[in-house]
Amino acid sequence: MSPTERPPRRSLRTLLGGRSPRPAPAVLEDDPLAEAFPMRRGLPALLFSAIFHGAVLVLLATISFAVVRRDERINVKVLDPGAELNEPEGAPSLHDLAGSLHPVTTAPRAAGSVAGPSATSAVASVRAPEMPRIAGIGPSIGQSPGTLDVPLSIGGGGLAGGGLGGGGFGDMLGGLRKVGIDLVLVIDTTDSMQSVLEDVKREVRAFIGDLQQMVPASRVAVVAYRDKGDEYVTKWVDFSFHTDKVQNFVGALRADGGGDYPEAVKAGVQAAVRELSWRKTARRILVIIGGSPPHKEDVPELLQVVRTFRDNNGAVGAIDVTDRLHVEYERADWAAHGAKGEFKATATPDFYREVTDSYADIARQGGGELSRLGEKKALLREVIALTFGTRWRVEMARYMDRLQ
Numbered sequence: 001m002s003p004t005e006r007p008p009r010r011s012l013r014t015l016l017g018g019r020s021p022r023p024a025p026a027v028l029e030d031d032p033l034a035e036a037f038p039m040r041r042g043l044p045a046l047l048f049s050a051i052f053h054g055a056v057l058v059l060l061a062t063i064s065f066a067v068v069r070r071d072e073r074i075n076v077k078v079l080d081p082g083a084e085l086n087e088p089e090g091a092p093s094l095h096d097l098a099g100s101l102h103p104v105t106t107a108p109r110a111a112g113s114v115a116g117p118s119a120t121s122a123v124a125s126v127r128a129p130e131m132p133r134i135a136g137i138g139p140s141i142g143q144s145p146g147t148l149d150v151p152l153s154i155g156g157g158g159l160a161g162g163g164l165g166g167g168g169f170g171d172m173l174g175g176l177r178k179v180g181i182d183l184v185l186v187i188d189t190t191d192s193m194q195s196v197l198e199d200v201k202r203e204v205r206a207f208i209g210d211l212q213q214m215v216p217a218s219r220v221a222v223v224a225y226r227d228k229g230d231e232y233v234t235k236w237v238d239f240s241f242h243t244d245k246v247q248n249f250v251g252a253l254r255a256d257g258g259g260d261y262p263e264a265v266k267a268g269v270q271a272a273v274r275e276l277s278w279r280k281t282a283r284r285i286l287v288i289i290g291g292s293p294p295h296k297e298d299v300p301e302l303l304q305v306v307r308t309f310r311d312n313n314g315a316v317g318a319i320d321v322t323d324r325l326h327v328e329y330e331r332a333d334w335a336a337h338g339a340k341g342e343f344k345a346t347a348t349p350d351f352y353r354e355v356t357d358s359y360a361d362i363a364r365q366g367g368g369e370l371s372r373l374g375e376k377k378a379l380l381r382e383v384i385a386l387t388f389g390t391r392w393r394v395e396m397a398r399y400m401d402r403l404q
Contacts, residue, residue: 169392169395173214173388179217180279182221182239184239185200185287186286187200187290189224189254190292193321199380211387220240221276222237223271224268225268227260229259233264238276258292261292262293263294265290265298286309288316290319290359302362307365307366315368316363316367317366317369317370318360319382320372322355
């Protein structure tokens, strides 16, 4: 065979059957590269081997990565039943999970045979339990229409409604159960507030119970304020799941001091915003209860504090008790003069308008609502109405009636 001719081809059958060995590739006698690099004849085999083994290594690495990923666990802090009762004040919790503040509202699905938690059970999973759908609107729930009238409303659909979707009452309540509520009552405890303070003392236990039945992960704090020159300007009890802790603080409060008309409303709000242990993503609600306006020189800074609080997942509402205080004053005066004839209070004097206007401005800029407390309204029931939104007043009454 001449140097320029190719070796004869072997059939596939011959190659597979091994009838004759495959001849080594021909090497040109005058090829200088063959003499300098004898391994040149094995380069194709080495290249194939390198590619094959490289592919095997990549495949093994992929399988190992998949196995490791499958074995990973996502650690989420989930509270055991009752564990939130022992949670340090202000500590992050299940309800502080990032992103849970804006849940996506979906159509309700059948819960199957899995029962939701009882009213007193702890929240044990990130997903909120299915809420009862409350049908029908109207005051025919054993209460007179007078207890269900809508107060003067400033702002949107309630202090707890922001950022929780635009669905029905059950959707709103379900969203709040995911994130929890931190609610602080900022209460004027000057001398004129004696009867209002007695209402708070009498109702606070039932109030916290009602709130925690609707949203189990609810905590309550109280800030008491008076004015400069009094025994104290502000004092408070921090957020707690424990009813006794809050009730003991409220029970020790006395209505006293406050000689002039304006009071230290700004100091009370500042203490609530800056000193309490707010959770990161719980719905933050502040309700002012008072019958005197803030000092005029305090108003600009007070409104700035309120706006900042609103912009940080908070809402500020207010309960103006001047109508009630006026009726109580006139009733006492009527009794002091012999209680002759039927008692009938006069219209609330215009000078009380300063309180209503200032509280309305605070609520408006705080993203909340204003309620004017009449003589027949239950004080802390109004707080719940403000918390969940006065537009849900009837639905809340029905739901609370079922709980009781």
